[in-house]
Amino acid sequence: MPKIIASVLVALLVAMVPQAASSDPVRDRQYWLNDYGFTKAWEQSLGAGVKVAVIDTGIDASHPALDAAVVGGIDVSGLGTPDGLTPVGQNNYHGTMVASLIAGRGNPGDESAGVLGTAPKAQLLSVSMAFGVEGVDADSQIAEGIIWAVDNGAQVINLSLTRNSVSWPESWDKAFLYAFENDVVIVAAVGNRVDGTEQVSAPATIPGVIAVAGVDIEANASELSSTSGFTIGVTAPSEDLVAAYPGGEYRIWSGTSGAAPIVSGMVALIRSLYPEMDAANVVNRVIQSATKYGFENYSSAYGYGLIDAEAALNIELADIQDNPLGSLSEWIRLYRKQAPVDGSPGEIVTPFDTPVTEIVASVGFEQNLWLPLAGYAGLGLLATFLYLAFWPKAKGPRSHKRK
Numbered sequence: 001m002p003k004i005i006a007s008v009l010v011a012l013l014v015a016m017v018p019q020a021a022s023s024d025p026v027r028d029r030q031y032w033l034n035d036y037g038f039t040k041a042w043e044q045s046l047g048a049g050v051k052v053a054v055i056d057t058g059i060d061a062s063h064p065a066l067d068a069a070v071v072g073g074i075d076v077s078g079l080g081t082p083d084g085l086t087p088v089g090q091n092n093y094h095g096t097m098v099a100s101l102i103a104g105r106g107n108p109g110d111e112s113a114g115v116l117g118t119a120p121k122a123q124l125l126s127v128s129m130a131f132g133v134e135g136v137d138a139d140s141q142i143a144e145g146i147i148w149a150v151d152n153g154a155q156v157i158n159l160s161l162t163r164n165s166v167s168w169p170e171s172w173d174k175a176f177l178y179a180f181e182n183d184v185v186i187v188a189a190v191g192n193r194v195d196g197t198e199q200v201s202a203p204a205t206i207p208g209v210i211a212v213a214g215v216d217i218e219a220n221a222s223e224l225s226s227t228s229g230f231t232i233g234v235t236a237p238s239e240d241l242v243a244a245y246p247g248g249e250y251r252i253w254s255g256t257s258g259a260a261p262i263v264s265g266m267v268a269l270i271r272s273l274y275p276e277m278d279a280a281n282v283v284n285r286v287i288q289s290a291t292k293y294g295f296e297n298y299s300s301a302y303g304y305g306l307i308d309a310e311a312a313l314n315i316e317l318a319d320i321q322d323n324p325l326g327s328l329s330e331w332i333r334l335y336r337k338q339a340p341v342d343g344s345p346g347e348i349v350t351p352f353d354t355p356v357t358e359i360v361a362s363v364g365f366e367q368n369l370w371l372p373l374a375g376y377a378g379l380g381l382l383a384t385f386l387y388l389a390f391w392p393k394a395k396g397p398r399s400h401k402r403k
Contacts, residue, residue, distance in 0.1 A: 031217060032237040041266075046122075047117075052156040054261075055129060057096075059124065075128045076141045077130035089132060097243035097244060097245060099124055100115045102268070146178065159189065162202070185210065210325065215302075269312070280323045284317060
């Protein structure tokens with residue numbers, strides 16, 4: 001009987017080896033890369049030369065999916081390391097997950113494995129801030145982080161966070177204006193109903209910001225992992241997302257915290273292909289190339305529509321002078337005196353569902369899966385591989401795609 005078991009195991013291993021080069025349980029779950037035009041867009045742009053600032057909980061740059069992706073950073077929380085690469089605060093894995101959806105490099109040991117960001121050659125700036133830490137003001141951290149990011153060459157800033165309030169503090173006026181005046185595109189998550197965000201909240205309510213709402217894998221507006229409002233710019237996938245997790249792991253998650261970086265990566269593709277194009281025209285490409293999905297003109301659930309990365313690079317548009325998503329300076333002129341001085345309520349949260357599903361246990365396991373397997377693999381390791389290899393794969397939308 002032991003010989004029969006051994007023979008079966010060897011046969012299974014031999015049968016599985018050829019699939020390793022073409023099938024990966026992490027890469028295969030990234031339905032948005034094909035379904036939203038990214039793989040086609042990569043024929044023209046990979047985001048090279050564009051710096052994207054991730055103002056979040058810090059990035060674990062040692063993760064193989066982020067190999068050589070982070071080129072600078074800072075800690076604005078007072079809790080991390082000066083380079084911004086030590087995850088801090090509550091949900092301190094959040095920044096790493098966000099970063100990988102923007103500029104994930106896959107797996108250095110296997111180009112067909114691991115997480116690829118939507119702009120896999122973009123460069124990242126890590127601004128580590130702390131959520132939910134008593135005595136540490138989140139509002140001021142964000143303002144400081146934005147100014148630092150602009151001064152350090154960011155062309156795109158990703159904010160996968162929400163204030164759970166339509167208003168924002170006056171300190172943000174200066175920081176966001178500074179970014180806009182320096183031709184930076186800011187992308188922000190709208191928030192999630194599951195987190196108690198019943199309407200789009202700041203910073204996604206700030207004029208000029210690309211506010212990103214979320215859809216499920218069938219391109220239907222997400223009931224829990226998104227929200228609605230009239231400042232939404234575009235929509236992107238926010239459910240069944242797989243991303244890098246600190247410590248060399250991968251997790252599945254949902255929320256507009258994941259939708260926003262997918263769009264930030266798309267912005268990086270545009271800025272890389274058209275380096276002389278100003279921010280207003282970049283934003284215009286994002287919204288004008290979006291696909292309408294069961295509505296005309298504008299939707300409080302979809303904004304201007306579903307993103308289409310290939311179309312965003314190729315659409316022909318006349319040049320415009322002003323950001324089509326509004327002017328913060330004009331808003332301040334008209335409304336700041338009437339607005340609350342410090343906003344309300346001022347609690348910053350990360351709009352996402354906690355990622356509880358582990359995909360790959362560790363980078364060591366993934367990198368060493370095939371070569372040493374026959375030498376030391378036991379029944380436990382084989383069972384783990386079978387579990388991963390035959391994990392059901394998410395299938396993305398088809399009907400909304402441009403022909």
